[in-house]
Amino acid sequence: MSETFFQVVVRYTVKPEEVETVLGLLGEMAVATRAEEGNISYDFFRGVEEPDQIVILERYVDAAGFAGHREYEHIERLGVAQIIPRLASRSIQTFENASNS
Numbered sequence: 001m002s003e004t005f006f007q008v009v010v011r012y013t014v015k016p017e018e019v020e021t022v023l024g025l026l027g028e029m030a031v032a033t034r035a036e037e038g039n040i041s042y043d044f045f046r047g048v049e050e051p052d053q054i055v056i057l058e059r060y061v062d063a064a065g066f067a068g069h070r071e072y073e074h075i076e077r078l079g080v081a082q083i084i085p086r087l088a089s090r091s092i093q094t095f096e097n098a099s100n101s
Helices: 016-034 063-069 073-086
Strands: 006-014 039-046 053-060 087-096
Touching: 006 016, 006 063, 016 039, 016 053, 016 073, 053 063, 063 087, 073 087
Parallel strands: none
Antiparallel strands: 006 053, 006 087, 039 053
16 A cells, blocks of 8 residues: 655755754754654755755645644744744745655
């Protein structure tokens, strides 16, 4: 039986002086997000060649699980209030599992 899921890929360019702070905050975000009902996984990676680049891979049971993620208090407390102001740019892409097609 194939697994179905909803994949989110987030890319951050962090202000150079803020990288270590953002990595610490993402550690907190990961713990909180992994405890969400609709979350399957949450991992983040720092660029080797470009250390100010961070990629976050999030997996949810479905699109509703991702929508629910945005309603948790840690999104406002950590993401909106503390992480986003430390970024030079960000992008968010969402994908549905196509391997069952």
